[in-house]
Amino acid sequence: MGGSGTSPARGRVVDLGMPEFPRGAARAVADSQLRFNLRKATHTIRGKRANVVAELPDWLELRAAGKAIKDHTLRNLDRYLIRLERAVTEAGGHVHWAADAAEANRIVTDLVKATGETSVVKVKSMATQEIGLNEALAEAGITAYETDLAELIVQLGDDRPSHILVPAIHRNRAEIREIFLDHMGEWGRPAPEGLTDEPRALAEAARLHLRERFLSTKVAISGANFMVAETGTLVVLESEGNGRMCLTLPETLISVVGIEKVVPTWRDLEVFLQLLPRSSTGERMNPYTSTWTGVTPGDGPREFHLVLLDNGRTDVLADEVGRQALRCIRCSACLNVCPVYERAGGHAYGSVYPGPIGAILTPQLRGMASPLDASLPYASSLCGACYDVCPVAIDIPTVLVHLRARAPHPPAERTLLRAASWVLARASRLAGVQRLASRLRRLIPRRAPGPLAAWTDTRDVPPVPKEPFRDWWDRTEGGAE
Amino acid sequence: MTPPAGPSAGLPATGSRERILARIRAAVAAAPEPPVRRAYRTGARMPRETLIELFAERVRDYRAIVHTVPGAEVPGTVAAALARRGVRRLVVPAHLPEAWLERTGGSVERLADDPPLPAAELDRADGVISGCAVAIAETGTIVLDAGPGQGRRALTLVPDYHLCLVRAEQIVPRVPEAIARLDPRRPLTWISGPSATSDIELNRIEGVHGPRTLEVVIITD
Numbered sequence: 236m237g238g239s240g241t242s243p244a245r246g247r248v249v250d251l252g253m254p255e256f257p258r259g260a261a262r263a264v265a266d267s268q269l270r271f272n273l274r275k276a277t278h279t280i281r282g283k284r285a286n287v288v289a290e291l292p293d294w295l296e297l298r299a300a301g302k303a304i305k306d307h308t309l310r311n312l313d314r315y316l317i318r319l320e321r322a323v324t325e326a327g328g329h330v331h332w333a334a335d336a337a338e339a340n341r342i343v344t345d346l347v348k349a350t351g352e353t354s355v356v357k358v359k360s361m362a363t364q365e366i367g368l369n370e371a372l373a374e375a376g377i378t379a380y381e382t383d384l385a386e387l388i389v390q391l392g393d394d395r396p397s398h399i400l401v402p403a404i405h406r407n408r409a410e411i412r413e414i415f416l417d418h419m420g421e422w423g424r425p426a427p428e429g430l431t432d433e434p435r436a437l438a439e440a441a442r443l444h445l446r447e448r449f450l451s452t453k454v455a456i457s458g459a460n461f462m463v464a465e466t467g468t469l470v471v472l473e474s475e476g477n478g479r480m481c482l483t484l485p486e487t488l489i490s491v492v493g494i495e496k497v498v499p500t501w502r503d504l505e506v507f508l509q510l511l512p513r514s515s516t517g518e519r520m521n522p523y524t525s526t527w528t529g530v531t532p533g534d535g536p537r538e539f540h541l542v543l544l545d546n547g548r549t550d551v552l553a554d555e556v557g558r559q560a561l562r563c564i565r566c567s568a569c570l571n572v573c574p575v576y577e578r579a580g581g582h583a584y585g586s587v588y589p590g591p592i593g594a595i596l597t598p599q600l601r602g603m604a605s606p607l608d609a610s611l612p613y614a615s616s617l618c619g620a621c622y623d624v625c626p627v628a629i630d631i632p633t634v635l636v637h638l639r640a641r642a643p644h645p646p647a648e649r650t651l652l653r654a655a656s657w658v659l660a661r662a663s664r665l666a667g668v669q670r671l672a673s674r675l676r677r678l679i680p681r682r683a684p685g686p687l688a689a690w691t692d693t694r695d696v697p698p699v700p701k702e703p704f705r706d707w708w709d710r711t712e713g714g715a716e
Numbered sequence: 717m718t719p720p721a722g723p724s725a726g727l728p729a730t731g732s733r734e735r736i737l738a739r740i741r742a743a744v745a746a747a748p749e750p751p752v753r754r755a756y757r758t759g760a761r762m763p764r765e766t767l768i769e770l771f772a773e774r775v776r777d778y779r780a781i782v783h784t785v786p787g788a789e790v791p792g793t794v795a796a797a798l799a800r801r802g803v804r805r806l807v808v809p810a811h812l813p814e815a816w817l818e819r820t821g822g823s824v825e826r827l828a829d830d831p832p833l834p835a836a837e838l839d840r841a842d843g844v845i846s847g848c849a850v851a852i853a854e855t856g857t858i859v860l861d862a863g864p865g866q867g868r869r870a871l872t873l874v875p876d877y878h879l880c881l882v883r884a885e886q887i888v889p890r891v892p893e894a895i896a897r898l899d900p901r902r903p904l905t906w907i908s909g910p911s912a913t914s915d916i917e918l919n920r921i922e923g924v925h926g927p928r929t930l931e932v933v934i935i936t937d
């Protein structure tokens with residue numbers, strides 16, 4: 236957008252070139268491998284999550300604190316960003332501000348060019364996927380190597396991620412072996428001969444393929460799970476160790492992070508480092524968490540750049556109901572409980588943000604001008620499972636209803652939707668009115684208007700549960716899952 | 717504050733900064749100021765035996781190897797662990813307590829990080845030994861802060877085997893107590909078991925890029 240001086244364009248979340256949700260979903264529903272994998276994945280993680288969450292007697296208090304800290308931060312976001320900028324700068328880092336995807340891509344490209352390097356290693360980052368950074372770097376002659384195992388599978392397979400946490404969940408081991416054998420050689424060290432489809436052998440192949448690259452690449456690009464305003468500290472949670480490699484070995488580190496990722500104090504991490512791993516991978520703690528503050532002489536990168544990304548986030552912030560989506564800590568718990576996601580798969584959402592969170596975040600970041608984005612708020616049965624598992628208590632059903640009201644509609648329907656969403660927003664704040672809420676939700680048209688009706692015509696979507704969600708949850712989750 | 721000079725200097729970086737901040741202010745002007753209540757558990761205390769037991773159990777859950785020994789047995793435990801693993805070239809960070817290695821003998825070559833070992837050299841080492849800054853019982857987590865006996869982050873990352881020694885007084889009950897003890901200005905690495913992935917059909921596989929074997933010695937006194 237350059238120096239036009241007008242207000243930043245609405246965010247550009249890379250469109251993955253998919254058809255609108257109904258058609259993408261229908262295609263996925265027909266793919267039995269995908270359905271099997273997704274079902275196995277979501278159910279496994281769901282069970283693990285429930286166990287480790289039940290271990291903490293103060294889970295609800297942690298959840299309430301997580302929500303409140305995020306709300307407080309968003310309310311004072313300008314202050315905390317300025318504070319963060321000062322702390323990072325004082326610790327020897329550089330801070331850049333990017334109003335939209337184009338500006339962020341330009342800043343990063345220029346920073347890489349200034350190092351004289353033509354390749355970078357990357358640790359999984361949804362923000363850089365959102366802005367299409369790899370493609371922008373490629374146009375400038377810079378190769379970005381993804382280093383998460385799943386991202387590597389996706390990149391080598393010239394594919395798109397389908398799940399926040401396990402982006403290659405739509406691939407089975409035989410396919411992964413094929414991809415490694417066919418494409419590793421094009422990117423670097425080829426797969427070992429006689430590679431089997433045993434998961435351990437596949438992981439070993441990835442280790443060998445990437446090791447040389449880690450030891451020799453001079454520039455790394457990351458995102459961050461949290462940024463601490465008070466101290467200027469960035470935090471990355473991961474499992475494989477590729478994050479540590481990227482954050483430690485190169486000479487230059489560039490982190491692209493959405494402005495909503497800031498938290499006020501170091502102490503606030505005591506909440507999120509309990510909420511995130513348990514909600515995400517269903518572990519008490521993920522294998523590795525790295526924190527760094529600017530640069531440390533003699534340890535890790537000598538140069539550190541933080542690119543703060545808006546790209547539509549300030550539009551989301553301006554929406555009273557919708558802004559709670561910015562509390563999201565990308566744990567993916569809502570994907571794993573969503574009956575629609577389980578059937579439709581991540582690709583149907585046509586964005587880097589799949590599942591229930593994608594259904595409320597993408598249309599807000601991008602606007603609802605396209606048929607896909609206008610259909611996303613309908614990619615839900617409003618059962619409420621996503622709200623219940625969300626570690627920062629984002630009321631996704633209420634936001635969905637609110638967005639349906641904002642999407643293009645005939646006037647009569649619009650009025651009804653407005654009224655219903657208003658009542659729902661109020662109702663959800665009152666304790667013990669779940670039954671009322673569920674009855675109200677039934678008043679809301681589940682059929683998308685016009686050409687979008689195709690989605691609600693697929694009968695795969697379960698009806699809104701007649702029983703309150705809590706009962707349904709106890710019945711299905713507490714049982715033999 | 718002057719905007720950082722850099723490749724984007726000359727482009728409207730400052731313009732975007734002001735525009736983003738202005739848009740934020742306009743967006744939240746009418747929003748309520750929510751109070752932050754911290755009703756969750758903090759300041760937990762546990763007897764030393766409980767801390768050690770819980771920590772050992774939780775580290776084992778990640779399929780790491782765990783030993784619990786009094787200080788007098790540490791040199792023997794370390795020597796035996798290195799021998800079992802077949803470690804010949806061992807990275808030894810500065811200021812590691814000399815006593816920990818006094819029984820390892822001449823078969824183990826010690827690689828000091830002075831001058832700094834090149835990454836390729838670290839890659840050829842058989843393992844690394846280190847202390848830690850803090851350990852968390854409830855989550856089975858070890859935190860390194862690049863302090864004495866730990867060295868810069870790469871030392872405990874590149875070698876495939878990490879032997880980590882934890883003193884009982886370094887173990888805290890839960891995450892909040894660890895956060896309170898740690899200094900965010902230091903680069904921190906929180907380690908909970910060996911490197912792992914579940915990216916292939918959700919099978920957990922130990923070890924992708926970080927050390928594939930983690931062995932922990934808890935010193936009880």
Ligand code: SF4
Nearest residue numbers: 563564566567569625
């Ligand atoms: S919306 Fe909530 S549950 Fe879903 S990814 Fe975000 S934080 Fe997790």
